[in-house]
Amino acid sequence: MSAVDENAPDLKVDETPISPVERRNSLEKHLQHRPDPQDLRNRHILLDTNAAPSLQAKQQELERQLAADNLRKGLEHRPDREDLVNRNILPDSNAAPSLQASQRALDKSMRTDALEQKLQRRPTVDELVKEGILEPGEKP
Numbered sequence: 001m002s003a004v005d006e007n008a009p010d011l012k013v014d015e016t017p018i019s020p021v022e023r024r025n026s027l028e029k030h031l032q033h034r035p036d037p038q039d040l041r042n043r044h045i046l047l048d049t050n051a052a053p054s055l056q057a058k059q060q061e062l063e064r065q066l067a068a069d070n071l072r073k074g075l076e077h078r079p080d081r082e083d084l085v086n087r088n089i090l091p092d093s094n095a096a097p098s099l100q101a102s103q104r105a106l107d108k109s110m111r112t113d114a115l116e117q118k119l120q121r122r123p124t125v126d127e128l129v130k131e132g133i134l135e136p137g138e139k140p
Contacts, residue, residue, distance in 0.1 A: 018026075040046040051059045084090040095103050128134040 035043075037046060041048045047056050047060065049056055049059060079087075081090060085092045091100055091104070093100055093103055123131075125134065129136055129138075
């Protein structure tokens with residue numbers, strides 16, 4: 001048995017040499033459609049730097065290190081959770097973030113209900129006059 005499949009179509013590679021004129025025309029055609037350097041920088045193919053190519057890798061490494069150092073410093077000066085809760089930036093809740101909106105709505109509803117109950121049990125003006133808290137004819 002041979003390693004070549006007898007049913008497969010023959011694939012022939014064109015081995016005819018390309019003339020220098022055809023090669024030059026092909027190269028010129030490709031150069032005309034070549035993207036400009038700014039487009040390559042925008043696509044992050046070329047680095048946007050004035051450093052020599054031999055130093056660009058080191059420059060990129062130093063920029064990453066600087067960004068990491070700045071992030072580390074920012075995290076060290078980050079206020080703790082308790083401080084953020086005291087400043088009303090974070091909610092004082094251990095509920096999942098997806099449930100916090102429902103929890104706030106429930107808390108508000110409970111405060112509203114409690115206030116309404118206290119207003120309903122509020123003494124009348126006559127009761128306040130009778131207890132000596134208000135003078136007769138005085139408006140509360």
